[in-house]
Amino acid sequence: MQKNRIDRKFAELKKKNKKAFIAFITAGDPNLEITKQLILRLPAAGVDILELGAPFSDPLADGLTIQRASERALSQGVSLTKILDLLKRMKNEVRVPLVLLSYYNPIYKLGIKKFAKLASDAEVAGLIIPDLPLEESKELKKEMNKQGIDIIFLIAPTSTEKRIKAICKQSQGFIYYVSRTGITGVRKEMPKDIKENVHKIKDFSSKPVVVGFGISNPGQISRIKNMNVDGVVVGSAIVNVIEKNLRNKDLVREVEKFIFHLGHGHLGGV
Amino acid sequence: MMSMKKGYFGEFGGQFVPETLMTALGELEREYKRLKKDKDFQRKLAYYLREYVGRPTPLYFAERLSRKMGAKIYLKREDLCHTGAHKINNTLGQILLARRMGKQRIIAETGAGQHGVAVATAAAMFGLLCEVYMGEEDIRRQGLNVFRMKLLGTKVIPVSSGSKTLKDACNEAIRDWVTNVRTTYYLIGSVVGPHPYPMIVRDFQSLIGKEAKRQILKAEKRLPDYLIACIGGGSNSIGLFHPFFNHREVKFIGVEAGGLGIKTGKHAATLYQGEVGILHGSKSYLLQDKDGQVKIAHSLAPGLDYPGVGPEHSYYKRIGRCKYFSVTDKEALKAFEMLSQTEGIIPALESAHALAYLQKIDFNKDEIVIVCLSGRGDKDMNIISKIKNQKPKI
Numbered sequence: 001m002q003k004n005r006i007d008r009k010f011a012e013l014k015k016k017n018k019k020a021f022i023a024f025i026t027a028g029d030p031n032l033e034i035t036k037q038l039i040l041r042l043p044a045a046g047v048d049i050l051e052l053g054a055p056f057s058d059p060l061a062d063g064l065t066i067q068r069a070s071e072r073a074l075s076q077g078v079s080l081t082k083i084l085d086l087l088k089r090m091k092n093e094v095r096v097p098l099v100l101l102s103y104y105n106p107i108y109k110l111g112i113k114k115f116a117k118l119a120s121d122a123e124v125a126g127l128i129i130p131d132l133p134l135e136e137s138k139e140l141k142k143e144m145n146k147q148g149i150d151i152i153f154l155i156a157p158t159s160t161e162k163r164i165k166a167i168c169k170q171s172q173g174f175i176y177y178v179s180r181t182g183i184t185g186v187r188k189e190m191p192k193d194i195k196e197n198v199h200k201i202k203d204f205s206s207k208p209v210v211v212g213f214g215i216s217n218p219g220q221i222s223r224i225k226n227m228n229v230d231g232v233v234v235g236s237a238i239v240n241v242i243e244k245n246l247r248n249k250d251l252v253r254e255v256e257k258f259i260f261h262l263g264h265g266h267l268g269g270v
Numbered sequence: 271m272m273s274m275k276k277g278y279f280g281e282f283g284g285q286f287v288p289e290t291l292m293t294a295l296g297e298l299e300r301e302y303k304r305l306k307k308d309k310d311f312q313r314k315l316a317y318y319l320r321e322y323v324g325r326p327t328p329l330y331f332a333e334r335l336s337r338k339m340g341a342k343i344y345l346k347r348e349d350l351c352h353t354g355a356h357k358i359n360n361t362l363g364q365i366l367l368a369r370r371m372g373k374q375r376i377i378a379e380t381g382a383g384q385h386g387v388a389v390a391t392a393a394a395m396f397g398l399l400c401e402v403y404m405g406e407e408d409i410r411r412q413g414l415n416v417f418r419m420k421l422l423g424t425k426v427i428p429v430s431s432g433s434k435t436l437k438d439a440c441n442e443a444i445r446d447w448v449t450n451v452r453t454t455y456y457l458i459g460s461v462v463g464p465h466p467y468p469m470i471v472r473d474f475q476s477l478i479g480k481e482a483k484r485q486i487l488k489a490e491k492r493l494p495d496y497l498i499a500c501i502g503g504g505s506n507s508i509g510l511f512h513p514f515f516n517h518r519e520v521k522f523i524g525v526e527a528g529g530l531g532i533k534t535g536k537h538a539a540t541l542y543q544g545e546v547g548i549l550h551g552s553k554s555y556l557l558q559d560k561d562g563q564v565k566i567a568h569s570l571a572p573g574l575d576y577p578g579v580g581p582e583h584s585y586y587k588r589i590g591r592c593k594y595f596s597v598t599d600k601e602a603l604k605a606f607e608m609l610s611q612t613e614g615i616i617p618a619l620e621s622a623h624a625l626a627y628l629q630k631i632d633f634n635k636d637e638i639v640i641v642c643l644s645g646r647g648d649k650d651m652n653i654i655s656k657i658k659n660q661k662p663k664i
Contacts (some may be wrong), residue, residue: 109547109561109562131287156292181452
């Protein structure tokens with residue numbers, strides 16, 4: 001298994017003077033077959049890194065859009081093991097680093113060692129766990145690192161300088177700056193302190209910093225682009241497109257179109 | 271107690287929350303530790319507990335019940351607290367804490383509505399803005415408490431996700447807290463959630479056990495043989511048990527909701543049937559499926575209808591300090607009627623679970639038992655009348 005795929009992706013983008021466009025979708029929404037197609041086709045639409053959310057019964061960091069996506073996936077019987085199994089089967093066809101996002105309980109239930117092994121077999125490049133702060137992550141990080149999988153930590157607007165320093169040190173692949181206090185979901189307004197806080201993070205670390213939560217349109221993306229960040233994450237806006245096209249046979253095409261529209265011309269060209 | 275990793279009870283507890291909340295939890299812990307030693311704060315809390323809540327609550331020797339059960343049964347009368355349950359002990363303490371921290375807005379989750387009413391009451395008393403999340407199913411079941419909260423000036427926010435009960439109300443309260451963490455105090459109602467909440471709530475509820483200890487020593491000149499309490503999240507039970515922790519001769523019995531019966535899968539017997547997992551910020555026993563998805567709990571008693579449990583209880587289970595059992599909806603209903611007709615006390619359906627377990631123990635007649643009567647049953651009249659298929663005659 002290749003290590004540091006996320007590092008290499010950022011290095012490659014830097015050379016081209018580009019910023020990373022990171023897309024989030026819930027795995028299994030509306031089913032795993034669609035997820036498979038999205039994984040295969042989104043890179044060509046401009047996705048540099050793909051975040052795959054594992055559904056959870058109690059997604060307490062998520063707004064309604066991703067809560068509903070999670071429910072749709074769970075109603076299909078989608079689980080962490082089924083997702084990892086799909087990724088394992090299609091690993092030779094995947095063109096971008098995959099970052100798995102899961103709440104901690106499904107991982108804990110599976111067993112940390114077993115999960116690390118399965119994630120490695122599935123060639124997962126990185127892992128984000130929204131309800132696992134630095135203090136609780138030691139054991140998991142050790143096991144994931146043994147398998148060459150990055151653990152990506154989040155920094156929030158409320159993080160103290162002491163915490164920012166510690167998280168900068170521990171986060172691998174990139175640092176995920178949460179743009180606002182709150183849950184995921186499309187928002188019109190953008191917090192004013194993003195630039196200042198990203199600047200603070202950059203003071204402590206040379207690792208790539210990406211911004212997510214509430215970012216949903218080309219205007220917001222282009223403003224963030226001017227903030228010395230290395231990438232943006234768009235989640236709920238994409239999941240909204242999936243939700244609107246649940247019965248449309250061209251669902252994947254619609255998502256491609258939306259992502260092309262988001263990224264085109266705003267991230268240094270896709 | 272043995273020394274433990276910070277924020278943990280043995281292997282249970284911790285802080286499994288989004289990064290956004292970590293700084294707030296740190297502030298809460300610091301402020302709480304400071305106030306714990308602050309004589310002025312403690313005096314104020316003691317004053318309100320005495321003059322406003324009506325503490326100490328009696329430890330009542332239930333004579334007819336004792337004869338029936340063949341042991342000396344004492345009831346710790348938390349049902350006589352202002353607002354009708356033990357919940358106010360904690361909400362008053364935490365409201366004072368929130369005020370010291372300069373928070374103007376209070377949010378909370380509620381199941382049966384007893385915690386919601388207790389928060390609404392304390393918030394009204396101090397003129398703080400208060401919003402309570404409550405599952406739609408619970409709103410339906412506990413209409414009286416919804417009405418009380420509204421009357422007290424609290425906004426009740428219906429939660430329609432998931433099981434529409436306490437678990438989902440917790441999710442929604444946490445989402446609100448993550449969003450408004452700078453201005454808002456999250457007032458958790460049980461010994462659950464991330465550290466320091468399980469410790470704070472336990473400390474504020476521990477006066478149940480401290481009073482009971484003093485009272486039983488006065489009445490019987492010795493410690494009791496059994497302490498029995500119901501367990502949803504586990505606050506009234508920890509409150510009663512904790513001051514007796516080092517008295518190994520005192521047996522602890524925690525009674526969970528067996529719902530329609532353990533075999534049916536429709537229950538809330540988390541400690542009895544669950545496996546270790548992570549929900550709402552802490553590691554503890556949890557009702558979950560093989561994929562780690564949280565199961566929907568079931569109990570006739572809305573205050574017990576929760577798939578998680580406080581981490582300190584998980585620790586008590588692990589070290590064998592407390593034994594945990596369950597009783598079914600039916601058994602609880604029987605005990606509900608039995609206490610009403612034997613002692614003239616209508617218990618909350620939650621507390622009725624603790625009472626129901628009395629019938630399962632083979633007592634010696636000199637044995638002393640304290641049951642925590644955590645709340646009164648007025649709030650349950652709709653549930654009971656529906657079961658009996660008759661309208662309450664008001």
